[in-house]
Amino acid sequence: MPRVNEICRYIRSKNAGPFWITVDLFFKDRSSFDLYSRSEALSAGRLAGIFGVPEDSVKWFAVPDLNVVKFSYPRTAPQGGMIERDMHGGQQFARLLEIVA
Amino acid sequence: MTRLTNTVNVIVPVGALGTGVRASNLEEGLALGADAIACDAGSTDSGPAYLATAQPKYSRDAVKADLRLLMLAQAKARIPLLIGSCGTSGADAALDWTRDIAIEIAREEGLSPRIALLYSEQRPADMAAAAAAGAITPLAPMTTVDPAMFAACDHIVALMGPEPYVAAIEAGADIVLGGRTTDTAVLAAIPLMKGADVGSAWHAAKIAECGGLCTRNPREGGVLIRIGTEAFEIEPLDAANVCDPYSASSHMLYENSDPFHLVEPGGILDVTEARYRAVDDRVVQVRGSRFDPRPYTMKLEGAAGGPFQTIMLVGIQDPKVLGEIDRFLAQMQEMMTARIYAVLGKAIGDFNISLRAYGWNAVSGTTVAPPATPPREVGLLFVATARTQDLATLIAKTCNPLFFHMPLDREMELPSYGFPFSPAEIERGRVFEFKLNHVIRVDDPMALVRTVMIESAEFADAQG
Numbered sequence: 001m002p003r004v005n006e007i008c009r010y011i012r013s014k015n016a017g018p019f020w021i022t023v024d025l026f027f028k029d030r031s032s033f034d035l036y037s038r039s040e041a042l043s044a045g046r047l048a049g050i051f052g053v054p055e056d057s058v059k060w061f062a063v064p065d066l067n068v069v070k071f072s073y074p075r076t077a078p079q080g081g082m083i084e085r086d087m088h089g090g091q092q093f094a095r096l097l098e099i100v101a
Numbered sequence: 102m103t104r105l106t107n108t109v110n111v112i113v114p115v116g117a118l119g120t121g122v123r124a125s126n127l128e129e130g131l132a133l134g135a136d137a138i139a140c141d142a143g144s145t146d147s148g149p150a151y152l153a154t155a156q157p158k159y160s161r162d163a164v165k166a167d168l169r170l171l172m173l174a175q176a177k178a179r180i181p182l183l184i185g186s187c188g189t190s191g192a193d194a195a196l197d198w199t200r201d202i203a204i205e206i207a208r209e210e211g212l213s214p215r216i217a218l219l220y221s222e223q224r225p226a227d228m229a230a231a232a233a234a235g236a237i238t239p240l241a242p243m244t245t246v247d248p249a250m251f252a253a254c255d256h257i258v259a260l261m262g263p264e265p266y267v268a269a270i271e272a273g274a275d276i277v278l279g280g281r282t283t284d285t286a287v288l289a290a291i292p293l294m295k296g297a298d299v300g301s302a303w304h305a306a307k308i309a310e311c312g313g314l315c316t317r318n319p320r321e322g323g324v325l326i327r328i329g330t331e332a333f334e335i336e337p338l339d340a341a342n343v344c345d346p347y348s349a350s351s352h353m354l355y356e357n358s359d360p361f362h363l364v365e366p367g368g369i370l371d372v373t374e375a376r377y378r379a380v381d382d383r384v385v386q387v388r389g390s391r392f393d394p395r396p397y398t399m400k401l402e403g404a405a406g407g408p409f410q411t412i413m414l415v416g417i418q419d420p421k422v423l424g425e426i427d428r429f430l431a432q433m434q435e436m437m438t439a440r441i442y443a444v445l446g447k448a449i450g451d452f453n454i455s456l457r458a459y460g461w462n463a464v465s466g467t468t469v470a471p472p473a474t475p476p477r478e479v480g481l482l483f484v485a486t487a488r489t490q491d492l493a494t495l496i497a498k499t500c501n502p503l504f505f506h507m508p509l510d511r512e513m514e515l516p517s518y519g520f521p522f523s524p525a526e527i528e529r530g531r532v533f534e535f536k537l538n539h540v541i542r543v544d545d546p547m548a549l550v551r552t553v554m555i556e557s558a559e560f561a562d563a564q565g
Contacts, residue, residue: 016358018145018402019242020533035550063360065377066351071264071505072358074242078535081453082408082465082486087148091464 002004004042007032013093018079021051021089023096033067036088039101048070050095102380105334108327109292109302110135111173112338115323116144116311118184119159122167126322126338127174133325133336136180137291138171139283140323141310142199143186145402146356149219149533153255153404155192159203168199169206175276176212182276183287185264190402191281193222194257198557199278204564207557214276214445217269220551221280221399223257228401228541236542237401243538254403254536257427261399262366264546266290274554281402283365284310287292288326297328303370304390305333307363308352315352317343336384346377349385368394403537410529411493413483413504416519423475424511427468430456430481433507437500444499452496453486481518490528497526 005011009026016022025042027033036042049053051073059072079087086092110318112130114122118140127138143151157164168184175182188195200218207214229248231237237246251257258281267290269277279287288306293299305326312323313334321342327334339343353372354360363370374389422429437454451513457463460479483504485496505525506515543549 014356015146016356017538018149019336019538020358022354022356022358026351061357061360063354066347066354068351068354068360070360072356078149078538079145080150080532081534082410082453082485082532084148085457085464085466087144095465 002032002099004036004098004099007036011093011096013089013091015089016072017078020072020074021092025069025096027067027069030067033064033069036101037062037069041099041101042069045069048073050077050082050091079091102378102388103331104380105327105329106134106387108329108334109295110325110327111288111291112290112325113140113309113312113323114138114171114338115140116314117159119142120165120167122170122459123322123339124170127170128335129338130323130325131174131178135178136223137183137324137340138174138180139183139185140287140293140312141185141282141287143189143191143195143281144284145535147189147426149404149535152190152192152402152535153533155190155194155256157188157198159189164199164454165202165206166364168202169210172203172206172212172214172276173210176210176214178555181270181274181291183279183290184277185261185279185282185284185287187278187280189333190256191221191258192262193220193280194221196278196280197504203278204557204561208561213269213558215274215555216555216557217272217274217277218271218553218555219261219277219279220281220553221259221261223259223281223401223547223549225252225257226252227401228257228403231541237539240400240470240538240540246539250536253405253552255315255405257401257403257537258358259399259401259541259549260366262286262397263290263293265552266296268547269552270294272554285363285370285401292328298331298333300370300390300392301331301333301387302328303363303365303392304372304375304387305335307370308387309333311352311355313337313342314355315344315349317348318358332384332388333348333390334380343383344385346379346385349387350377365398367397368392396541396542397530397544398542399549401537401539401541402535404533404535407532408486408488408532409490409493409496409531411485411490411497412527412529413497413501413525414420414480414521416521417479417506418477418479419516419521420514425480425509426458426461426475429509430458433503435549436503436519441499444521445495449492449496450488452492454496455484455486456502457482457484464524486532490530494526494528501525547549559562
């Protein structure tokens with residue numbers, strides 16, 4: 001099975017305000033979107049585990065018109081605090097690249 | 102496809118004032134027939150310092166260059182110019198900073214616009230009282246409304262909707278400079294004022310909020326939005342740029358935790374049923390956007406200064422150290438902490454030492470799974486955090502010998518890691534923190550807003 005970074009055209013993460021990070025996975029085509037959007041590997045529960053947040057705090061969306069899976073999760077500390085490693089949340093997508101459906 | 106007629110047209114020249122307005126974009130937008138020019142000048146996205154200090158993020162010269170082009174276009178076309186979230190945070194001092202630039206430009210260019218200033222900063226004590234009175238509710242992930250949280254903020258701003266902008270234009274303003282405003286409200290204000298379709302106005306504003314980011318080539322300038330009676334269109338201002346259904350609809354995802362709904366002060370934009378169609382090879386038409394009215398709320402943003410930090414940086418190339426970097430870092434953390442207590446005692450109080458290995462796991466902060474190995478060089482950042490700058494520096498100086506010379510194993514010769522600077526320690530200043538993620542209910546969209554109307558020429562004279 002291909003990895004996420006092989007079947008996505010583009011994957012990005014970014015702040016959605018100071019308290020949330022949102023991640024967009026743009027799949028190359030409908031068949032890979034269909035496969036991965038229904039896969040346990042990209043379920044809210046699995047993603048919550050990867051980012052260390054409670055499952056019920058994850059907002060998860062399929063956007064079929066764009067072949068996109070989008071999810072958002074709360075930051076463990078608000079943006080810009082004492083131990084900020086990624087001010088804009090722009091590097092958090094990298095944890096997803098090796099996922100296999 | 103049939104083009105929309107009788108639209109209200111807004112030039113959105115740039116995603117943020119100060120990032121580079123193109124004069125050619127304004128000419129193109131005016132030639133297409135614009136009813137207003139609108140853009141945003143702020144955000145929380147750059148971090149809490151800008152709100153906590155009310156200092157702008159962009160340089161005065163960069164903001165002035167953009168504002169000059171916009172003011173000249175406004176004067177030439179005699180259409181309103183609306184700018185939201187002035188000075189990054191939209192705090193009162195940041196708005197005044199922008200006002201002074203506008204006055205200076207007016208004087209230099211011989212312009213005399215009527216300028217409305219919309220202030221939406223709130224006094225922490227007032228917001229603490231509102232919290233105690235039950236007018237404020239938290240937004241996830243926050244769950245509490247402790248009045249003390251509000252009182253602890255250095256600056257609090259309430260995000261305005263379009264109503265204060267509409268009121269200012271109706272009162273005769275040529276230019277409106279707003280404090281903190283939702284990105285969308287400043288773009289939607291004129292279409293809403295002129296009776297365009299409400300859902301379309303809000304949706305178009307959301308798509309255009311970052312200027313050209315909804316086009317195929319975001320570096321090629323801004324966009325024009327045309328709001329009709331039941332749909333809207335979006336087109337790039339640069340003739341060579343392209344907006345297509347994919348680039349436009351993808352923008353609903355951007356910096357937005359929900360791709361279908363956007364909460365605004367007086368309701369919720371719902372784009373679940375919206376359909377994007379290409380009018381031609383560079384213009385997109387959108388139908389089916391809805392706006393569901395809700396009781397009026399304003400989001401509150403608040404920030405404050407926290408503890409202080411002093412940092413040091415070394416570069417490490419030693420392959421033995423890099424070969425066991427996790428053990429090395431754990432040992433350094435342990436030895437530094439022990440050294441602080443040995444030298445400074447318990448009197449040091451709360452402090453934090455954070456070691457971040459760039460090239461290894463500084464950004465993620467998580468354990469690196471094998472078989473990954475570090476690259477040829479790693480940059481190691483030391484961050485001491487303490488309640489005063491002096492204490493943070495004291496900690497850094499106390500840790501300096503370990504940071505410089507700690508060997509991987511005790512019996513080894515003393516290594517020297519590569520400091521790039523002298524002195525080694527850098528006083529970084531305060532940590533700033535966002536404190537609020539709340540909304541306040543108001544009966545009137547103007548209740549927390551103070552409008553000041555100035556005649557720029559007279560104001561300049563009064564200032565001398």
